[in-house]
Amino acid sequence: MAEEGQLAALVAACHWIGSRxxxxxxxxxxxxxxxxxxxxxxxSGKDKGSLRAEDFLAVDIASNRVDDVRTPxxxxxxxxxxxxxxxxxGAVLHTHSVNATVLSRIEPGPALHLSGYEMQKSLAGVSSHLTPLAIAIFDNDQDISALAAQVAGxxxxxxxxxxxxxxxxxLYCWGRDVQEARRHVEGLEFLFQCELQRRVLEAR
Ligand SMILES: [Zn+2]
Incomplete structure (x- = not known):
């Protein structure tokens, strides 16, 4: 079973993400x-801001098999x-924010390069604003198996x-538990907003 408290923490994270x-x-x-x-x-198809614990269903990690009448x-x-x-x-959070959506279109390369931001330290293992960060970008694809193969490669x-x-x-982001994944979402979303504003201002 999921570690005690993690499902409740995930539901709370979903409500917070919805509120943002x-x-x-x-x-x-x-x-x-x-x-x-x-x-x-x-x-599938549920509003993330009002999810309940019973709106999550079990999926086999190796086979993607679902023993449930509902669709994940x-x-x-x-x-x-x-x-x-x-x-x-231990947890994966996937958001559709405006900043992640726009910035990933403005950046034409295979990665978003970030450096010089204090908030980079919100990410596990990063101890300095001078540590260069490269967040991989994949072209969107409605074929999730094809997209997953790109990510795996x-x-x-x-x-x-x-x-x-x-x-x-x-954005897809993760952590060893819900708390770390949530900090990563918040840190990355902050960095995306900064970087988007920087690029817009510098283009003027
Ligand atoms: Zn999506």
Whole structure:
């Protein structure tokens, strides 16, 4: 079973994310690891700001199999990939914020490079604003298996840390538990807003 309190913490994180406007119109999806073989992921089509504990359903991490009459998020394959690739990850949060959506379209390259921000230290293992950060960006694809294959390939060459962006779509981010994943979402969203404003002002 999921560690006691993690599902309640995930529900609270979903309500907080909803209140920040980062998952409009039922967008986004959230999960926690539930033992070695399963994760609990939000049901498809639910408003993230008003999710309840019973709106999460179990999915097999290895096979994506669901023993439930309900349908999990359409992007379940990305969550299970993250749990398979990173055994220490305990929670995955996926948001559709304006800043992540716009910045990932403005940046044409395969990564968003950030440096010089004190708030980089909100990310696990980063101890200085001078540590260069590269947040991978993947082109959006409605074929989640194809998108997951892209993410898996990049992760094998250069292991992903904290999260990645999907172009014109949003942010995937994770942590060893809900609390760390939530701090990563907040830190990254802050950095995205700063970077977007910096680029807009410098372009004037
Ligand atoms: Zn999405």
């Amino acid at each position: 406007g980062w998952c409009p119109a039922t967008g986004g999806n959230m999960s926690i690891r539930d033992g070695e073989q399963r994760c609990l992921i939000s049901e 998020s359409a992007e379940t394959g990305l969550h299970t990939l993250i749990y398979r690739s990173h055994p220490a990850v 990049r992760n094998q060459r250069d292991p992903l840390r904290f999260g990645f962006l999907v172009r014109g779509h949003g």
